Structures are given as C-alpha cells and as structure tokens.
Amino acid sequence: MITVFSGGTGTPKLLQGIKEIVNLEDLTIIVNTLENDYFSGVYVSADVDTVLYTMADMINEKFWYGVSGDTFITNERLAELGTPELLRIGDIDRATKIQKTLLMETHTLSEAVSIQAENMGIKSKILPMSNENSDIKIITDIGELEFHDFLIKHQCEPQVLDIKFSNVSPAPGVIEAIKESEMVIIGPSNPITSILPILSLDGVREALKDTYVVAVSPIIGTDTVSGPASKFMNVSGVEVSAKGVASFYADFLDCIVIDSLDENLKEDIENIIENVEITNTIMKDINIKTNIAKIVLNTIDL
Amino acid sequence: MITVFSGGTGTPKLLQGIKEIVNLEDLTIIVNTLENDYFSGVYVSADVDTVLYTMADMINEKFWYGVSGDTFITNERLAELGTPELLRIGDIDRATKIQKTLLMETHTLSEAVSIQAENMGIKSKILPMSNENSDIKIITDIGELEFHDFLIKHQCEPQVLDIKFSNVSPAPGVIEAIKESEMVIIGPSNPITSILPILSLDGVREALKDTYVVAVSPIIGTDTVSGPASKFMNVSGVEVSAKGVASFYADFLDCIVIDSLDENLKEDIENIIENVEITNTIMKDINIKTNIAKIVLNTIDL
Numbered sequence: 001m002i003t004v005f006s007g008g009t010g011t012p013k014l015l016q017g018i019k020e021i022v023n024l025e026d027l028t029i030i031v032n033t034l035e036n037d038y039f040s041g042v043y044v045s046a047d048v049d050t051v052l053y054t055m056a057d058m059i060n061e062k063f064w065y066g067v068s069g070d071t072f073i074t075n076e077r078l079a080e081l082g083t084p085e086l087l088r089i090g091d092i093d094r095a096t097k098i099q100k101t102l103l104m105e106t107h108t109l110s111e112a113v114s115i116q117a118e119n120m121g122i123k124s125k126i127l128p129m130s131n132e133n134s135d136i137k138i139i140t141d142i143g144e145l146e147f148h149d150f151l152i153k154h155q156c157e158p159q160v161l162d163i164k165f166s167n168v169s170p171a172p173g174v175i176e177a178i179k180e181s182e183m184v185i186i187g188p189s190n191p192i193t194s195i196l197p198i199l200s201l202d203g204v205r206e207a208l209k210d211t212y213v214v215a216v217s218p219i220i221g222t223d224t225v226s227g228p229a230s231k232f233m234n235v236s237g238v239e240v241s242a243k244g245v246a247s248f249y250a251d252f253l254d255c256i257v258i259d260s261l262d263e264n265l266k267e268d269i270e271n272i273i274e275n276v277e278i279t280n281t282i283m284k285d286i287n288i289k290t291n292i293a294k295i296v297l298n299t300i301d302l
Numbered sequence: 303m304i305t306v307f308s309g310g311t312g313t314p315k316l317l318q319g320i321k322e323i324v325n326l327e328d329l330t331i332i333v334n335t336l337e338n339d340y341f342s343g344v345y346v347s348a349d350v351d352t353v354l355y356t357m358a359d360m361i362n363e364k365f366w367y368g369v370s371g372d373t374f375i376t377n378e379r380l381a382e383l384g385t386p387e388l389l390r391i392g393d394i395d396r397a398t399k400i401q402k403t404l405l406m407e408t409h410t411l412s413e414a415v416s417i418q419a420e421n422m423g424i425k426s427k428i429l430p431m432s433n434e435n436s437d438i439k440i441i442t443d444i445g446e447l448e449f450h451d452f453l454i455k456h457q458c459e460p461q462v463l464d465i466k467f468s469n470v471s472p473a474p475g476v477i478e479a480i481k482e483s484e485m486v487i488i489g490p491s492n493p494i495t496s497i498l499p500i501l502s503l504d505g506v507r508e509a510l511k512d513t514y515v516v517a518v519s520p521i522i523g524t525d526t527v528s529g530p531a532s533k534f535m536n537v538s539g540v541e542v543s544a545k546g547v548a549s550f551y552a553d554f555l556d557c558i559v560i561d562s563l564d565e566n567l568k569e570d571i572e573n574i575i576e577n578v579e580i581t582n583t584i585m586k587d588i589n590i591k592t593n594i595a596k597i598v599l600n601t602i603d604l
Binding site for chain 1: 344380398403
C-alpha cells in the first residue's frame, strides 16, 4: 500500500501522475482538513473535494478547485440578490457540498467522504486527516484573518506575522494507513498549512519514523510552485528552499525529490536526507506528472 | 390598504390579476408558513417563495413553484450522487433558499423575506404568517405523513383520516395589516392547509370580524380548482362546495365570489353570506385573473 499526504493544489497534480501507474485500490490519500468550514450554508472541505475531483477526473485544472466545465447559476444569482459567496461554488460542485453536509447529519466526515468517493467511482481510499473541526487563523499586519479571508478576500497580500491552528485527533484509519504502507509520499503541498496539520496529528510523526517516506519539494529556487507557501514558511522559520523543506521533514524523511534547477543544493541536502532525487518538478503536463510519480515510486523496490 | 391571505397555488394566480390593478405599495400579502421546513440543507418556505416569484414576475406557472425557465444542475447531480431531493429545487430558486437560510442566522423569517422582496424589486409587503416553526402531519391510511411526503412522495394518494397542526403566533405586522386594511381578500387557496393556519393565529379571526372580508372560492362544483383541498376539506367536515367554503368562513366573511357553474348555489349561500358575486373563476389567462380581481375590489368603494 502507498499513502500520499495531500493539500489542495500541488499534490493533486502529482496524484494525476501517481494515478496512472499504481494499482488504485492500493492507494490511500490522507487529506488536510484544517481549513474546513461552513460557507453559504454548506460544509466545505476544500482540499478533500479537490482530491475527490482529481481522482474522479473532474477537477478544474485552472484553479485546482471545483469541477471542470461547471456552471455558476446559483452563485451568480446569490450575488445578484446581494449575498455574494466568499467561495465561488459551481452548480455541480454545490451538489457535492450539499450531499456532504446532509451526510454529516448522521455520519462522520470520513464516512461521508467514503460514500462520496464510492458514488464518484473512485477506487482509492480518500481519508480526511481528522473528523474534528479545526481552526486556523492567519495573524497579519492588518489583523487576525480567517484562512479563506486571507486567501481569497485579501488575495494573500497582507504581511503574515504568525499562524495559529488548533490541534485535532487523527480520523480512524489515518495512523493505520501510514503503518501499513510500504511508502508514504509527502506531496508538493504547502508544508505549513497543508502538511504540518497532518504531521501535527497525534501519532503521525511517530508512525512516519517507522515507514519509508519520500517528499516532493513544493519549492523551486526560493519560490513556491503554487500557492502562498513562502509567506507561511518564512513566518514559521522555515527557509524557503528545497533545503528548507528537507530540514522541515528531516526527522522522518528518507528521500526528497527536488527540481533540476536546484541541483546545486543536492550535496547540502544530502547532509540532511539520505537520498536526494533530481528531476523537472514543474508539473505542466501528464507526462511530467507521471515521470515524477515514477521517480518517487522507484526510490525503493515496492 | 388591501391585504390578501395566500397559500401557494390558487391565490398567486389571483395575485397576478390584483397586481395589474392596485397600487402595489398599498398591497400586503400574508402567506401561510405551516409547511416550512429544511430540505437539502436549506430552509424552504414554499408558499412564501411562490408569492415572491409571482410578485417578481418570475414564477413557474406550470407548477406554481420555483422559477420560470430555471435549470436543475445541482438537483440532477444530487440524484446522480445518490441523494435525490424530495423537493426539486432549481439553480436560481436555490439561491433564494440559500440566501433566506443565511439571512435567518441573524434575522427572523419576516425580516429575511422583507430583504428578499426588496432585492427582487417587489413593492408590495409580503408577510410570512408566523416567524415560529410549525408542524403539520397528515394522518392517513398508510400512517402519519409529513405534509411534503404526502404531497410529493405519495402524490396525495393516501386516504386522509385527520390533519394535525401546531398553533403558532402571528408574525409582527400580521394583525396590524388586517386592522389597517379596507379590505381583506381570502384567496382561492386550500381552506384547510393554507387559509386555516392563518385564521388560527391568535387575534386573526377577531381582527377579521371588524374588517371587510371577501373570499374567492377555490371550489367549483364539488371539485377543487387545484391542489388536494377536497381531501382535506372532507376530513375536516367541510362540504366540498362553494357553500362549504362560505360556511367555513361564515363568522367573518362579508362577500364570496363563486364560479358561474355554481350559480344554482347563490340563493343558498346568500343565507350564510350577505353578498355573493358570480363570475368565471377558472384563472387560465391574465384577463380572467384581472377580471376576478376587479370584481373582488369593486364589491365595496375603496
């Protein structure tokens, strides 16, 4: 079994490659739920939905959020009526969110997601990291902001002074998935707001120490491939570089895949992590995604 | 000022006629809320929305429910996902229901509807009969059913043995509207499930006794013009005829408009109600609707 830790942007791209070459029944994806919240009356588990849509071949690849080719009839009408939505929810996407909200009246988030994955014909296991409600606040120069307010309303522009988030318990199956896996892949997601919440769950770091773990760096040079990771890394005291990522995961990481442009960092990182692989990590087409997936999966004999 | 009591089917048709000839600012519509409930995670005030859409010229005139020309993208996707909706909610209609649900987090239903009416450019006052949650159960030969289950899932087919509903308080403005009106019009809605809930509000019957009240019969011959009224009237001991309607409202009614086909009942009804007007009440086009509205409004000098 292979387990992937995922956020909502970088890792889903890699999942498209992994999906091409592994046995889908042997794949478990543990997904960040830190920013889950109610919007427009429905429960939004944005990263989980992105992973669902990615695995169901429905993802909108422009935004890595929502459904490809979706319409926005209800969303546009809400704006006309004077109640614009903070999250732009499409009509097909809204059905996912309504169903999840209704299922959660009698099921945990894990159970709801499992039902939805089955409904969408997904053969891999998608595990929300936790069934508990969590909370994340971004402390900025303009005040304390909700994560989605920082991300969407303020377009990540304010200066980030601190990040606070609540600790939650792992959902059933999370620790077991790590322990039963031959390989855990830390996808190229935001180390602070997507991966750290998973690492902070009780028992995860300990389980990772006993498992083969390979990460794909979300940083090329001193820049993030996608998303606001660099601001969050800076404020968390993590160097914005592949080396910073390697250091951040050093206590459990066995291998890191870094970009060809960072070849100069290889020797330095090898002082921290045993195995460093180099390839093109800009995932602009399916061939590149599949190539990275192959490199990751070939770092040990599975 | 003129006040109209409305349910969700017959009276909205008459409102289209009334709308053509009165000063819209002088019109108040008190709407049944007995069957309000949550569906698909949103608060549904079906009769209120039908009146909103009627007054905003958006009503779907085939079903007297929902928005004309609406799409059903989210609704159809929910069915695909295995969570079919009991109420078929269109994409534009869903925006109304989402907004109402969100507004009700900080407002009463009355306030929410007032905001929505303004957003839709409606100049008349639309007053939900109550801001309290009510409950209606239809006791049938196959057991106790929720109203919408009886209406939609069971298509009104079970034999009705009894109807139970909870008493609620009138919303602010309801009694005042009746007292300040020169005329109250009881629309041709279901006397038992649409009008009786309004009549049962504390103070309404008393206020009606001091006001000029005219009703339009929803019954022609021994048949209802629309909806399942006859089953409900039968079980409530109300004769299914214009005479039965007249008797039911006798304690406060000053005038009743009955259909030309019921001319033979005129004398009989005149023993119960002072003034009986006769016209074609099958509201199949706007001319007929406007004609009935004129007859109603001309029964006294306004």
